Amino acid sequence: MRKILGIGFVALFVLAACGKSNNNSPTAGGSPSKATRGGGVAVLTVNTGTANGVGTVLVDAQGLTLYYLKGETASNIQCTGSCVSAWPPLLFSGSGSPTGGVHVTGTLATVQRPDGKGTQVTYNGLPLYTFTGDSAPGQASGQGVSNFYVATPSSSASGSGGGGRYGGGGGSGSPSPSSTGYGY
DSSP: HHHHHHHHHHHHHHHHHHHHHHHSSOOOOOOOTTSSTTTTTEEOOEEEEEEETTEEEEEEETTTTOOEETTOOOTTTTOTTTTTSSSBBBBEBBBSSOOOOOOOOOOEEEOOOOOSSOOOEETTTEEEEEETTSTTTTTTTTTGGGGEEOOOTOOOOTSSSOOOOGGGGGSSSSSOOOOSSOOO
């Protein structure tokens, strides 16, 4: 009887996970910093969701909107020091690679942060951040603040996406930090 219940539970879990990955809502489940859980089951690091007034955006495992800093690339991380207090980097730890939901069509990778704060997740060459001003899924209160813009499935460090109504032009240009580091 235990074996039948165990198989039923696993089947229910798999069906629930499959149902969540085929829609546009953020997929929760575990820490955004872990790539795998126990038996090698992948945990989504980046997914898509909807942010009020913006549309489809990239989100972390808790459904919070992800951002990039205009002018920053994986080889030129500029948000360090007091900047990370307002813009925590999306960090990755564990084995494997970051994973994305079905609508995350770009390239997920990682880069070592120059400040020693860990391994940061990148999307199409853009280091990803959350914003402390967002407290729930669906918020994008960091849009346009201090040269940070919401990351979308078309965002790219090459500048070929993420512009238009999402702002920023996908990473072209450069921020103008103040003497205190982005005004924080």
